[in-house]
Amino acid sequence: MNYQNLSSFIWSVADLLRGDYRQSDYGKVILPFTVLRRLDCVLESTKAKVLAEFAAKKKAGLNPDAFLLRASGQSFYNTSELDLRKLIGDQDHISQNLYAYIQAFSPAVRDIFERFSFSTQIDKLSKCGLLYLVTEKFAGVDLHPDAIDNHEMGLAFEELIRKFAELSNETAGEHFTPREVIRLMVNLLFVEDDEVLTKPGVVRTIYDPTAGTGGMLSVAGEHLAALNPQARLTMFGQELNDESYAICKADMLIKGQDVANIVAGNTLSDDGHPHAKFDYMLSNPPFGVEWKKVEKEVRKEHESQGFNGRFGPGLPRVSDGSLLFLLHLLSKMRPAQEGGSRFGIVLNGSPLFTGGAGSGESEIRRYLLENDLVEAIIGLPTDMFYNTGISTYVWIVSNRKPVERKGRVQLIDASSFWQRTRKSLGSKRKEMTDAHIAEVTRLFGSFVEGQLATVFDGEGKEIAREAVQDGGKPPIAPEGGNVKLAPLSRIFSNEAFGYRTITVERPLRDEKGELVLGTKGKQKGKPQADPSLRDTENVPLSEDVDTYFSREVLPHTPDAWIDEEKTKIGYEIPFSRHFYVFEPPRSLAEIDADLAQVTARIKAMIEGLAA
Known part of the structure; x- marks a missing residue:
């Protein structure tokens, strides 16, 4: 049985609940019963051994806990003679017996059902006359790990939670x-x-x-x-x-x-x-x-x-x-x-760039990069998650970087590595295949720069994609077609993401256009700054501030100066900018030719209608 068949079977329990329960509350019954049946199946083979051990240790006046764990072969046990199949043999007392069965589990399992507020659901199902029917339904399905492994079981739980979340408009x-x-x-x-x-x-x-x-x-x-x-x-x-x-x-x-x-x-x-x-x-x-x-x-x-x-x-x-x-x-x-x-x-995307120099976000990025903790950031396709279609990124952070990664950060744009899902699941419309995951892993593991080569045929239709590492040969374009190259993996020094925000001041002038000078303390005799003319500039850490100021500011405002006390260091990671590929617009001659063709077709159609 795979998880899809299992989730379909469990979902059929909803037919029993319809009318007595709101759709958004189905999960309050189905999820704990699924867990209960799973645990029930796991303990089935050692049930007799556990009961014998429990009786013996109780008679001897010993704490049975450690002995029962050994007897069950699990990290939990149940000391009741009941199980779900036996429970449905006594329809008149199923509510009391189910309570007793839950209470006979070891403390860790009892906590699970308390978190589910399972006792509340037992009461409600009993009052609605549904408890026996639901218990019977679950007693008939085999949820032992030999029948459905932990991986499949996890997928089944996730499928159920997704459905319940959709019904209740949760995320x-x-x-x-x-x-x-x-x-x-x-x-x-x-x-x-x-x-x-x-x-x-x-x-x-x-x-x-x-x-x-x-x-x-x-x-x-x-x-x-x-x-x-x-x-x-x-x-x-x-x-x-x-x-x-x-x-x-x-x-x-x-x-x-x-x-x-x-x-x-x-x-x-x-x-x-x-x-x-x-x-x-x-x-x-x-x-x-x-x-x-x-x-x-x-x-x-x-x-x-x-x-x-x-x-x-x-x-x-x-x-x-x-x-x-x-x-x-x-x-x-x-x-x-x-x-x-x-x-x-x-x-x-927000943690990559939100917040200017000195902000909390920038200071966090500064701490990460100045301490050489970021190994890589991988951009994922949009529409990958169930509750949002926005762009998402995986950050890999480590304080034990390999020697070749020291002082550097790798950016990988995997936003084009996807295929459409067979059907939309909430906001999720795309998925990464095993091949996509292997390619991203290879790029990261080999720590190389590379490009994505997209091959188009003569009609402009995409026919192939290939990741090309630096130094490798891109695929050959088919006759009449072409190959477009775009960055896929890039490597930068930590410093490349840092900058200084400098405050550029210009002098305050009076009505006559004369400079206003300070009259007290350190400012005495010095030109005063005009707040309305104040500006800021971001200077890359890799560039000298004075050189930048002389080149970018003074030619336009010769009377400007830098207020050194207001200089702040900031960090941002403009991920998209590093993978942007400029495509020049078509020439005016091409556009004019297309317009002439369209105009000619419209003219011919009008003439045809008028004839």
């Missing part, structure tokens, strides 16, 4: 990230460490501060397992949404992860892993979402702890908190001398 993107985007991020995260990660018995940690249903952690685990079955990835995360947290926790339980590592709560105001450091990190934080709810706590940490806290470099404007998550991840990096860290984070 499904708050809950999960498209799997191909996660695969790309994981590839970029691990590609430089392939040699280390293939060693026997290697253990690494990975963290997601916006874990959702755990998709990023799961894909990272699958990737490392494929690379090295003997490797172990210990997973950590935090999630704000209770339903997503419950699903993530259930998934981690089945994977054998320590669920104490998955914490509920707001990452920005209440860090669930306050002193932890990690080898790898991944995040797709909500972007374009204000952080006013946690402003008090965040500002307090920024002002009282400075660089000893998480938000030392600066604070972005309250309207977009995505850079706060980037700062949070920076604070979780292992020191370079202890092996360092690497993380990937999905951001929109």
Whole structure:
């Protein structure tokens, strides 16, 4: 059974709920029942052994917890003689028996159903006369990992959440990230460490501060397992949404992860892993979402702890908190001398350039670039995410750059690497194929500049695309056709993104046009500045300010000067500008010829009508 068949089957439960439940509330029943049946199936084979062990240890007066975990072969257990199939054998007492069954799970699992507010739904289903029917429906489907693996199960949960989110007009993107985007991020995260990660018995940690249903952690685990079955990835995360947290926790339980590592709560105001450091990190934080709810706590940490806290470099404007998550991840990096860290984070375009010199955003970029932490930024296609069609970017940040990357940043424009999805899923209309992901990974891994060659036939129709590394030969144009080259991968020094904002002053003059001079202190005898004529100029860090001023300003305003005290250093990354290819407009002769043809056709049509 694949995840699409499974999600279709589970969705059929909605037919039972129709009328008694609003469509937007279907998920409150279907999601916890899906988790319950999954756990039910996992424990089925060791049920008898667990019950025997429980009875023996209870008789001996011993704490059975450790023995029951060993007996179940999982990181959870259930001490009830019931399961879903037995529950439907007693229709008259199904409500009480279901409560008892849930309470017999180990504490970590009980917490999952509390997060779902499952007891409320049991009561409501019972009053509506639906509890037996829904339980019977789920008891009939096999959700054991042998029947549907963890990857497929994760896709099924995401499909269900997306559908429920659409029905309730929520944003499904708050809950999960498209799997191909996660695969790309994981590839970029691990590609430089392939040699280390293939060693026997290697253990690494990975963290997601916006874990959702755990998709990023799961894909990272699958990737490392494929690379090295003997490797172990210990997973950590935090999630704000209770339903997503419950699903993530259930998934981690089945994977054998320590669920104490998955914490509920707001990452920005209440860090669930306050002193932890990690080898790898991944995040797709909500972007374009204000952080006013946690402003008090965040500002307090920024002002009282400075660089000893998480938000030392600066604070972005309250309207977009995505850079706060980037700062949070920076604070979780292992020191370079202890092996360092690497993380990937999905951001929109705003963090690349929003905010002038001295602003919170610019100071954060300044901290990243002056400390040589940004390895690469990859531009993704639009319409990739379920809740937004805007341009998005993957930042790869590390404090253990390979020697060849020191002092440099790689920009990759993967915005043309996509194919259309078979059907639109919310705002998602495009997807990256395995070939696209492999190409971006290759460009990043080889750390080279390159171009995208697009081949057109004689009629101007695109017939092929090919990535060409610097020094490589572009494809040959077909007869009558042509090949267009556009930048695909570019490498810059960190300094290339920095600039100084200088304040240019001009003298204040009186009614007679005479200079107004200062009369006190340091300004005595000096020309006073006219605020109405004040201007600013951005001078690249790579250029001498005086040279720039003499060339660009003084020829036009010879009486101007620089107020040195107001000079600020800023950083921005104008991503699109570095990949823009100018196409000269057609000549006037060509345009005139086209107009003449069109005019002639219109004239002939009019003459035909008049005849």
